[in-house]
Amino acid sequence: MPVNLFGLAKTFENRAEDIGLVQGHRLCPGCAAPIVVKFSLMVARKLGYEPVVGLATGCLEVSTTIYPYTAWTVPYIHNAFENSAATMSGVETAARALKKFGVLPKDKKYAFFVFAGDGGTYDIGLQSLSGMIERGHKVIYILYDNEGYMNTGNQRSGSTPTGSNTTTAPVGKVIPGKVQLKKNIVEIVAGHEYVYAATVSISDPNDFFSKIEKSLNFDGPSFIAAFSPCVRFWRIPDGAANSISKLAVETKYWPLYEVENGVYRVTRKPRQFKPLIEFLKPQGRFKPLLSRPDADEIVQRLQEYVDRRWERLLTLEEATKGKPIR
Amino acid sequence: MSDYVLMQGDEAAALGAIRAGCRFYAGYPITPASEIAEVMARELPKVGGVFIQMEDEIASATSIIGASLAGVKSMTATSGPGFSLMQEAIGYAIMTETPTVFVDVMRGGPSTGMPTKPSQGDIMQARWGTHGDHAIIVIYPSTVQEVYKYMITAFNLAEKYRTPVVFLMDELLGHMRENFKFPEDKEIFVFSRLKEEQLKEEEVFLPYETEEYAEPTPQPLVEMGKAKFHVSGLIHDESGFPMANPEIAGGLIRRLVEKIRLHADEIAMYDEYMTEDAEILIVAYGITARSAMRAIRIARNDRIKVGLFRPITIWPVSRTRLKQLLSRIDALIIAEMNLGQYAHEILEMARSSTKVKLVNKVSGELITPQEILDAITEVQSGIMGYY
Numbered sequence: 001m002p003v004n005l006f007g008l009a010k011t012f013e014n015r016a017e018d019i020g021l022v023q024g025h026r027l028c029p030g031c032a033a034p035i036v037v038k039f040s041l042m043v044a045r046k047l048g049y050e051p052v053v054g055l056a057t058g059c060l061e062v063s064t065t066i067y068p069y070t071a072w073t074v075p076y077i078h079n080a081f082e083n084s085a086a087t088m089s090g091v092e093t094a095a096r097a098l099k100k101f102g103v104l105p106k107d108k109k110y111a112f113f114v115f116a117g118d119g120g121t122y123d124i125g126l127q128s129l130s131g132m133i134e135r136g137h138k139v140i141y142i143l144y145d146n147e148g149y150m151n152t153g154n155q156r157s158g159s160t161p162t163g164s165n166t167t168t169a170p171v172g173k174v175i176p177g178k179v180q181l182k183k184n185i186v187e188i189v190a191g192h193e194y195v196y197a198a199t200v201s202i203s204d205p206n207d208f209f210s211k212i213e214k215s216l217n218f219d220g221p222s223f224i225a226a227f228s229p230c231v232r233f234w235r236i237p238d239g240a241a242n243s244i245s246k247l248a249v250e251t252k253y254w255p256l257y258e259v260e261n262g263v264y265r266v267t268r269k270p271r272q273f274k275p276l277i278e279f280l281k282p283q284g285r286f287k288p289l290l291s292r293p294d295a296d297e298i299v300q301r302l303q304e305y306v307d308r309r310w311e312r313l314l315t316l317e318e319a320t321k322g323k324p325i326r
Numbered sequence: 327m328s329d330y331v332l333m334q335g336d337e338a339a340a341l342g343a344i345r346a347g348c349r350f351y352a353g354y355p356i357t358p359a360s361e362i363a364e365v366m367a368r369e370l371p372k373v374g375g376v377f378i379q380m381e382d383e384i385a386s387a388t389s390i391i392g393a394s395l396a397g398v399k400s401m402t403a404t405s406g407p408g409f410s411l412m413q414e415a416i417g418y419a420i421m422t423e424t425p426t427v428f429v430d431v432m433r434g435g436p437s438t439g440m441p442t443k444p445s446q447g448d449i450m451q452a453r454w455g456t457h458g459d460h461a462i463i464v465i466y467p468s469t470v471q472e473v474y475k476y477m478i479t480a481f482n483l484a485e486k487y488r489t490p491v492v493f494l495m496d497e498l499l500g501h502m503r504e505n506f507k508f509p510e511d512k513e514i515f516v517f518s519r520l521k522e523e524q525l526k527e528e529e530v531f532l533p534y535e536t537e538e539y540a541e542p543t544p545q546p547l548v549e550m551g552k553a554k555f556h557v558s559g560l561i562h563d564e565s566g567f568p569m570a571n572p573e574i575a576g577g578l579i580r581r582l583v584e585k586i587r588l589h590a591d592e593i594a595m596y597d598e599y600m601t602e603d604a605e606i607l608i609v610a611y612g613i614t615a616r617s618a619m620r621a622i623r624i625a626r627n628d629r630i631k632v633g634l635f636r637p638i639t640i641w642p643v644s645r646t647r648l649k650q651l652l653s654r655i656d657a658l659i660i661a662e663m664n665l666g667q668y669a670h671e672i673l674e675m676a677r678s679s680t681k682v683k684l685v686n687k688v689s690g691e692l693i694t695p696q697e698i699l700d701a702i703t704e705v706q707s708g709i710m711g712y713y
Contacts, residue, residue: 057438080407080438082382124354124382155355155363156379168355168367168379175371 003209008042017073020051025064025071030231030238032245033060033144035202037115040142040224041074043212049111052091053077056084056120059151059230060144082124084114085132085141092137111216112139119149122158122183133192133221140215140222143185146230154233158183161253163280163289163298166233171288176298181305189223190259193325196222198258198267203246207256207267214258227254235284244282251279252306255313262325264316273310276303333506335499336361336403338470339429340369342477343401347516348427349375350393350400352386354408357441358497359431362403383408387415391424395557397519397549399481403429405497406439409448409455416490417456418559420582423534423544425484427477429493431500434690443690444497446612446663452492453641459579461586463487463593464641466494466611470504476595476638482517483593487585488544494640496613496663498692519549531555534564534578542585586642594644597636598651600626604633606705607651609672610661611637613692618661620695625702632702643671652676657705661685661693681705 012019020041027034037060044051055061055078064071065078079087092112098104116125121143132139148166149155156169156178163177171177189197196218200208208226215222227248229241236244248254249268253276256268277299280286289295333341340362343351351370353363363379370377375398380386383404390400404412409430419426432448434440439447448455452464463483467476477493484491525531531553536542556566561575569575586593599619601607610618615636625632635651637643652658652672658680660669665686673682683701687693 078438082411119355122381126381149355149360152355152357152360153364155360158381167360167364168353168377170368172368 002206003043003046003213005205005209008046008209011046012042018045020045020053020072020074021064022071022073024069026066027059027063028232030241031059032202032228032230032241033146035241036142036144036226036228039202039205039208040113040140040212043209044111044113044216047213047216049109049216050074051111051113052095053113053115054079054084054088054091056114056116056125057081057151058117058120059146060115060117062151081120083128084116084120084125085128085139088112088114088139089132089135089137092139112137114139114141116141116143117151118143118145118147118159119151119157121145122185126188129189129223130192133189133195133223136194136220138220140212140224143223143225144228145225146228146234147182148230148233150230150233159185162302164285165288166285171292176292176294177289186223186225186257186259190262193262194220196220196258196260197225198223199225199227199254199256201227201245201249201254201256203242203249204256204268211258211267214260218260233285235287236282240282244279247274247279247282250274251276252310253279255310257313257317260324263320263323264313266313266317276306329507330505331507332503333470333474334361334501334503335470335473335495336431336501337365338473338506339403339477339493339495339500340365342474343427343481344369344373344375345474345514345516346478346481347399347518348401348481349373349398350390351375351402352378352380352389352393352400353402354380354383354386354404356383356405356408358433358500359403359405359408359429361500362429362431383411384415387412387428388418390426391415391419391422394424394426394547395422397547399425399485401427401429401481403431405431405433405441406435406448407437409451413451413455416462416492417458417460419490420456420460420462421559422557423488423582424490425481425488425547426490427480427484427493428490429495431495431497433497434688440690442497444613444663444692445688445690446496446614447667447688448494449640449662449664449667452494459583461489461583462492462641463489463586463639464492464494465595465638466640467499467638468612468615468636470499470502470506472638473499474506475509478514478516479595482515485517485519485546487589487593488547489586494612498613517546520546521549522553525553532564533566534562536581536585542581542588544585590642591644591646593639594642595638596644596647597638599634599636601633601635601651603631604651605655605709606630606632606657606659606702607655608632608634608659608661608698608702609637609668610634610698611640611668614661614663617693617695618698621698621702624695624699630702630706640668645675648672649675652680655680656709657681657683659683659685659698659701659705661698661701663687663693681708
């Protein structure tokens with residue numbers, strides 16, 4: 001039976017410390033990042049894995065490990081901003097070697113996780129991530145994508161969507177905020193071919209769990225891009241992370257799909273989609289854009305973009321069906 | 327209305343750079359230097375400049391070298407971990423004699439360290455961070471007003487000597503807001519690059535040709551224009567083409583070092599406070615110098631003859647002036663927020679009979695006037711024979 005929310009809730013009832021990330025951390029109320037972490041760790045635990053986590057510099061790292069406290073009850077390492085994937089490559093290799101020499105029991109199941117934000121993944125950490133996947137380390141790299149450098153106060157990143165207001169790409173009278181499109185990180189990762197890559201959203205937990213389960217079973221590197229609303233700099237209410245995530249999926253902004261050895265599969269196909277504006281409107285980060293005279297035009301272009309991307313995804317799914325690379 | 331405004335150190339760095347003619351900024355967010363990027367992102371487009379956020383500090387550092395060679399004054403800003411990533415590019419800028427300004431708003435290290443706490447831990451890295459023999463100019467202001475002023479100087483020196491200039495700031499200075507007055511235009515000198523029309527049409531532009539060997543002065547770089555030249559991090563001749571000839575190799579490295587070393591007195595800037603009759607000399611820089619000044623005022627009330635030497639260019643320091651001061655004092659106090667990095671440079675010049683007291687702190691807190699005062703009292707009682 002697949003892992004489901006009810007089953008996990010039952011398992012970890014009164015055993016919160018077994019999950020790996022416990023209460024008392026200092027992330028903002030309503031932040032989606034700890035939910036992403038807990039969802040991932042719970043599945044690993046439930047399936048009998050011992051999680052080992054590595055973090056890149058970011059909100060999650062600084063807020064969960066404020067001296068003299070830690071919110072982690074599992075082995076934890078933070079190195080720097082650009083090298084969490086490389087660090088965990090080392091950890092994973094060491095574990096394999098220790099098993100080989102009989103220091104660690106051969107049947108012990110470890111789940112090596114990296115948790116990194118979009119700055120540490122799309123930008124400075126991309127080289128390290130690519131190296132980890134190419135070498136085939138069995139590490140599950142989980143990106144919590146809050147679409148900007150939120151830890152340093154909302155600077156744009158390679159993940160920031162077009163038109164979002166950030167301090168280093170501010171929306172002004174002349175320039176409408178960030179003009180470039182968000183990088184398609186899943187396709188970049190999927191381009192490594194021998195990898196399991198997927199997108200997840202906290203608004204669809206069962207899909208989330210099944211993708212983590214697949215990652216754990218996949219005999220190689222995995223990459224999970226988790227949509228992770230930032231209540232502070234997306235300028236949304238504390239309780240809105242889930243509803244915004246839901247809107248992201250329902251407006252084609254954040255399609256839920258996976259790529260396994262080159263085979264695309266869209267895991268959620270809503271019958272009807274909402275217009276993109278319904279995702280943009282409730283977020284304060286798009287407010288300066290939407291109050292510009294050319295807002296309709298820009299939104300229209302973005303709508304066309306998400307539509308085309310969705311069509312492309314369906315085409316890829318059709319074209320790659322039953323044709324894994326290896 | 328008063329001429330004074332409230333200004334943050336990081337903001338002053340950005341505005342000073344724009345005033346100096348900087349028109350290209352590439353950077354990457356890092357506490358406590360992010361605000362410089364934020365101000366640049368807002369202000370540079372207004373004066374026809376370009377701000378780009380890069381994917382990391384390696385990219386930031388190298389893109390400003392590209393932009394500077396292409397013809398515009400360029401800078402980047404970062405803090406400890408980012409400064410470490412930039413070191414290779416700084417070496418490249420030295421080798422290719424590319425005017426660039428690297429701001430390092432220092433925070434506690436090593437590694438991630440203490441991102442929101444002050445430290446003066448990058449003193450030696452600023453000097454020797456990149457590999458190979460080289461000379462470099464490092465400027466270190468103490469107040470927000472000075473940040474603006476010396477940022478302009480940093481660009482001028484970078485252009486004049488065709489070298490990267492490292493601009494060190496304390497985390498505290500970067501984030502502090504204090505009274506600030508925009509200097510008038512007549513108080514400001516801005517070094518200009520060669521204009522396109524100053525180049526002779528028929529002549530090949532030799533970017534690495536210098537005026538004379540004894541005191542090499544590099545020619546200024548050309549403004550955005552048609553001068554074509556070869557750029558390489560390899561050992562090269564005056565045209566820029568790689569050359570492994572031992573004579574050229576040795577000559578180039580010596581020239582790169584001597585163009586700074588032989589002009590050290592011209593480049594070096596410093597400030598003194600009550601040194602005329604000083605028997606005890608404090609050497610301190612950056613924010614620590616401000617604590618020292620307070621301590622000196624208190625000590626002077628007790629008729630202790632103490633003064634301050636504050637290097638503004640910590641590399642190169644004015645050896646001429648410092649040697650004069652060191653030759654006539656009884657005791658020397660060196661206060662810095664590290665475990666004695668700059669003390670090496672100073673002690674090398676001190677007489678062996680000078681009593682030395684180091685005041686060091688690496689806890690992420692400032693050195694207080696009281697701590698410096700305690701050091702003054704201690705060396706004073708030593709001088710008076712109360713030990």
